[in-house]
Amino acid sequence: MFGYMGKLLRINLTDQSVKVEDLDFELAKKYVGGRGLGTKILFDEIDPKIDALSPENKLIFINGPLTGTPTPTGGRYMVVTKSPLSGTIASSNSGGTWGARLKYAGYDGIIVEGKAKNPIYININEDVVELLDAKDLWGKTVGDTTDILKDTKKTNVLTIGPAGEKLSKIAAIMNDKDRAAGRSGVGAVMGSKLLKAIVVTGNLKVSLADPDSVKAYVKDANLKIKENPVTGQGLPAYGTAVLVNVINANGILPTNNFQEGVFANAEDISGETLAEKYLVRKDPCHRCTIGCGRYTKTDKVEGGGPEYETIWAFGADCGVKNLETIIEANWWCNQLGIDTISAGSTLAAAMELKQKGLLDHIDFEGHDLEFGNDDAIVYWTKKLANREGFGDEMADGSYRLCNRYGRADLSMTVKKLEIPAYDPRGVQGHGLNYATSNRGGCHVRGYMISPEILGLPTKLERLDLKDKPFWTKTFQDLTAFIDSIGLCLFTSFALGAAEYADIYNSVVGTKWTADDVLKAGERIYTLEKQFNLAAGILPEEDTLPPRLLIEPMPSGPTEGHVHHLDQLLPEYYDLRGWDSEGIPTAEKLKDLGL
Amino acid sequence: MITVKLYSAIRKYGGKEVMFEYKKNLRVRDIVEELKIPIKEISIIILDHFDSTPDIMLDHEVKESSLIHLFPPMAGG
Incomplete structure (x- = not known):
């Protein structure tokens, strides 16, 4: 073995x-x-x-x-x-x-x-x-x-x-x-x-099927990662927050709880500003040759992060432009053990509830949850994690918070999990991925931002619908495989299914092809769907918050667009071998050995 | 005037923002060459809210008050 x-x-x-x-x-x-x-x-x-x-x-x-x-x-x-x-x-x-x-x-x-x-x-x-x-x-x-x-x-x-x-x-x-x-x-x-x-x-070693091949493939993969401008230069220099400006320039940086797609102060919270003002050093994970992790320092805190999604959640989504405060909120999330995406997005949902006059009875203890109030994000992150005061109402995420006030529609979630830092109205494939992600609103189940915005591995027009179901399914299946072998998803910016098959074979001793890799990913994805159906998750929960389906983006490069999920889902289900309600067919389950 | 915004690694060719005088038939490619940015270092070009592959975008003509964003290869998530 x-x-x-x-x-x-x-x-x-x-x-x-x-x-x-x-x-x-x-x-x-x-x-x-x-x-x-x-x-x-x-x-x-x-x-x-x-x-x-x-x-x-x-x-x-x-x-x-x-x-x-x-x-x-x-x-x-x-x-x-x-x-x-x-x-x-x-x-x-x-x-x-x-x-x-x-x-x-x-x-x-x-x-x-x-x-x-x-x-x-x-x-x-x-x-x-x-x-x-x-x-x-x-x-x-x-x-x-x-x-x-x-x-x-x-x-x-x-x-x-x-x-x-x-x-x-x-x-x-x-x-x-x-x-x-x-x-x-x-x-x-x-x-x-x-x-x-x-x-x-522990100090044991992992045995390898073909150590010489592993050595050769690792050398080749590391060279590809080093020579690739994304994994060899962009990510090490600026971290994931390098995305702030490009996502904003496309008009899909969700701002003020997804009410807008352009944040006027994006430069202030960008990876470039982070590197210039607060970066101490790179902070790579084990065996990582990319090193996107950040180690930052402000007058108040010092530690790991923040990542792009965190900067967005506490920044643009809360209308906050003070990067130092965002770093502090990230630090408290790490100390108190809380998800930065869901925490920031829940604060943003509370801000919109307050904006709409639904929280007039709440004692905000001198730290009003209002868009742009940087003082509130650190204060209420701590209160949320400790279930103190109004923080207790926010501690179970934005869906339960908004639902309590009869406005579940203001929770920017899929299956009650907060969706991250890309507005689906301007990235149709990525929106399809959010809606069909088996764990709910998640960007790393099938990161369609790669082809739709970053041009990796090839450029797809972000507002087009053509071929998006195929691409989304392929990204989801490949990601399921990468998540299962124990590598970082970011290697996929430089490596493809064939290269993953080679590395996997050299370690495990199999003779898998790129098709085998994708089929294993598809098996895993379909198994997760089966778990959800057995758990009572309804097929109609493969959807997006109503705002993204019916309210056109009000301004910016994505102005006038909504997400066209109804046009994408049937083809996606068909490609997966699932029926029109999104339930895997007996034939597909047999094909996958499930 | 035409506004050109540069990001991350390619800021070394002109800082955060450069302004250009409009000329008839001016293309994105002409501006990139003027800034002496090697084309292979540009991965994403957004011209007045529209983007496509760099080879297509480079041949687009700009307007009198165009806004151009130029990005090197990048990724995150």
Whole structure:
């Protein structure tokens, strides 16, 4: 068995038992690892209809076969569980080093079951696995918890912050301090089990099927990444926030809770300004040869981030132009363990509720949630994560907040997950991806911004509908594979399906082609859809917020446009082999071996 | 006047913004050459809210008050 360590840890918090199980290699190959294998295990072991915050839900931390290998960016892991925010499958990806360390400790993944009686943490040092008292850690920030638990260079810490403990449905799981499995509220599932942290120490090696080939393919891939102007120059120099200006220039930078698509102060919050004023250094993940991660410093805070999506959420979407304050809000999200996209977008939704006069009864404690008020974003981020005052109403995301006031239409979500930093009215394929993403409003399930805005791998007209279902499906399937092998999605700016097949084969010992890669991705995508249907997610939830479907963009380069989902969905479902309601046909399930 | 906005790595060729006098038949390509930006360093061109591939955009003629955005290859997410 190459690439995989061949072992899974099963830890039951209710009876405090720890079991080491052999990995079923045939199952692993069929579902690859990470996102795919995690979904298969979860679907086989839980009833998808359960309450996500009940002890019956399981929390799976799982690597891909390339995690912990010398492959470029080979350090990613997945958190797979049922989402308390959306009720869908949740699979949140994170970098840093923790995932690779779990491989070095000898495990492909951990299946956490049940619920502890009191707060505990798990300490793994290769063969020694202990469940330890976390009473003194409960309530502590991510930074403090990590500092207390990290005692050697070969130790990595994953933890929740106060937001996860308080069951905020937009809470994240953090690792290596600043890296987040951010989306879908996975931190609340960990908090519901009274599990504070997982500490991993290990020094084992991942065996490779063909070490010489791995070496050659890695050399080739690293050269491509280095020579590619995006992965070799743009991302290392400016980070993901380099996108602020180009998205704004296309009139699709959602501003004031998606009421507009152009933010007048975009330059103030751009990657260029970040690099000029606040960047200390690059902060790459394990084995990363790109280095898009930022390490920044202001007069008040110092740490990892912020990413483009974070800058948008607390910046343009809240009408805030003060980058220093946005960096501070990001820092607090990391400390308190909360998803920056959902947190910023929820504040923006609250601002629109207030703008419309629906929150006149609320005590804003001198920090009015009004578009452009930078003072409010840090104050209310802390209150939201700690469920204090009006923060408690925002702690479960924008859908539940807006629905409470009878205006669910003002929540910019798909399946209750906040959609990120690109207005679908000006990027038709990307909007289709949002609507059909199995975890709800997510940009990294099929990043159609690549062809529609950035011209990668080829330029598609952003407002055209032609061929968008095909491209969206292909991007979604390829992404499902990348998320399952343990590499970073950003490698796809320089590598294609054939190159992924070569690297995967050299590590695992298979003879897959590019078509096999896409078919595995399609299998995983369809399995996720099956989970959602079994969970009770309705087919009509493959949609977008009404604003994006019926209100034309008021001004800018996308002026007058809406999203044409009704024209794109039928062809998309047809290409997937799903029926007209978006339900996979028996024939397609058989074809995929599901 | 024509406004040309430059971003990230290609700001080294002219800063954030450069103004040009309008001339009849002036194309985006003429402005790029005037700024001495190697064409291979430009990946995205937006002219008055319209964008397409650089090879198409370079041959577009500009208007008296055109706004041009020039970007090098970039990605994120």
